[in-house]
Amino acid sequence: MAATIKDIAISVGLSHQAVSYALRGSPKVAEATRQRVFLAAKDLGYRPNTTARAIRSGRHRSIGLLLSTVSKRSYLPIQLIGGLDTEAAARGLMLTMGGLPDDKLTREGFVPRLLSEWSADGLLINYQEGIPERLIQLMRAERVPSVWINTKQEAACVYADEIDAGDRAATHLLELGHKRIAFVDFSHRADELQSVHYSARDRQAGYERAMTRAGLSAEVFRGGGPVVEDNHERARYARSIVSSGDRPTGIICYSISTATHVLIQSMLAGISIPNELSVISFDDQSNGGTGILLTTMIVPQREIGVTAVRNLAMRIEEPNEVTAPVAVPFGFAAGESVATVSK
Amino acid sequence: MAATIKDIAISVGLSHQAVSYALRGSPKVAEATRQRVFLAAKDLGYRPNTTARAIRSGRHRSIGLLLSTVSKRSYLPIQLIGGLDTEAAARGLMLTMGGLPDDKLTREGFVPRLLSEWSADGLLINYQEGIPERLIQLMRAERVPSVWINTKQEAACVYADEIDAGDRAATHLLELGHKRIAFVDFSHRADELQSVHYSARDRQAGYERAMTRAGLSAEVFRGGGPVVEDNHERARYARSIVSSGDRPTGIICYSISTATHVLIQSMLAGISIPNELSVISFDDQSNGGTGILLTTMIVPQREIGVTAVRNLAMRIEEPNEVTAPVAVPFGFAAGESVATVSK
DNA sequence: AATAAATGATTTATCGTTTGACGGTGGGCA
């Protein structure tokens, strides 16, 4: 059915090996011959069989995407996938995924299968949760080119620059004249801060850096727990913050759900946003229901995806090159939840 | 490095072909011999090279996942991925994805590449938006086993049973004594209903079916437009519904964002949920900020994934078997937004 | 003019596996 190099060879009267060289642009075939080969290839609708190619050359032109997730409610950002997909396609790489921890067996099996059965060229690791020691050892032992996504660590990794984002969010409010700016995070308890994702710490750290630079003091409110369970408690906490007599004029929210709590409680308390209170958040602009379009720092998912594949491709080509961690800057989306300070 | 069947052959003193037969359980080798082969295979840490296998047998044991999305804000449910992943792994199938419409080139290229370069065995198509005619023709022409996900159509497909879900949501409220039950959808305008995703029509249809069966009349409120732009308008609409003098006692919301609008406006209007108003929604229980845990009909993403892979595997084995569309029932999650009718 | 180097293509070998044709061995049956 599908045309192979042998079909091309017959059609142009060459050996199939010569066709192979020609198609790959080897200097061993004459330019004129190459032209003929390309023409015939196009004519016959030839497409190289990557599978056959892989068996001999050892390069499969495919990379694995090792998935993982903390919670059942978690989503895989389509923008991240989009970035991965676009860059992979541009480089002729196929993206094979698996390894979700739903099933122990699946999880254990994916990486070995990918490498020895599939002879994949490299691995993208998308772990929000803690990285299993076993996995790290496996990577080292097999010397598989790999890049971690959305994780800050010593090895090759690509992540969003949370510190910078926290700083920029604060700076944005400072430039509008705000002096009392608070950082609010209902997604993590203060006492569990060390064990959770670095974004919880880094966004705050960036915020604090900007405040210190401006010679102002930081105010941090933390609370809540697992997402759904303590929703009432969070609502109360949000209320106590916004309806306090000397509340801040600006609030930086760690997450969209934190922001929604703040917005709703402000509305309930009759506090006008952005006139009486400026709110800036992270992630997504849509906040499902308040009617207020948030000003947010946007996780550069797409860019992270593109960068990750690019870096992995580099590591595959040059396994000995040392690849440094890459921090991708956040995007900024102006909404209607921020204003110059009133008084 | 990695052991091949030849290594096994040497170790047990057989031809490599015999080993091949033994490993695949062919009746051509004696049971005792097979045992020896398996032992040696385990000893040497043998893993079949799928790539080499594919080139000869034509079966790659891999399936493609063709992605697509309407909006930039869309997510790929991790539960769906989980279902696909688990079932694929159980069947020894690898899952290769691509084809997002970010880039025309990528999109056009993915399917042909997957099939002719990759020799993938089948295709899962995850299209929420309209299905390109070109794609359908391609599938037909190439006779690729394929299954559509989350799409209702004549060919093999797996989708959530929206009609049933709408019916069950209404029935749930009816059983609690509600008579005035409304269906609210802020995600679609009434005039665009025909052109949008069937879920918008089917959830309503199910609701209407249940109401008719109970001998009650349906009340449908639709409005809004693209998600972010008309948020204010929606908030107003929600307010007008819940603060109306003779409002319904129960509301079925098409989506979580619709539900959030309803909840917030109820809170602002001082209407107690669920005491004065019962709300039941779709999708996700978390509603980011109101503090109320919603009662919802949950899209069976995981089950859809499992079923889709299972069906595709069947179509790959038996290409001539006719596979009917499969409707997977929704899950139900009890929350705290529904109560027996007050008066 | 003889030799060396460059050029362009062919030959042969190989990757790891599957596949179909074929061949010894031994037992059952007439």
Place this chain on the structure above:
DNA sequence: TGCCCACCGTCAAACGATAAATCATTTATT
């Protein structure tokens, strides 16, 4: 005793490509 057949394997080719070695021409060097 002879014949057939089931059983258990081996052989050799094939899959679609790559890679190295080799060979036949030209073209350049002295």
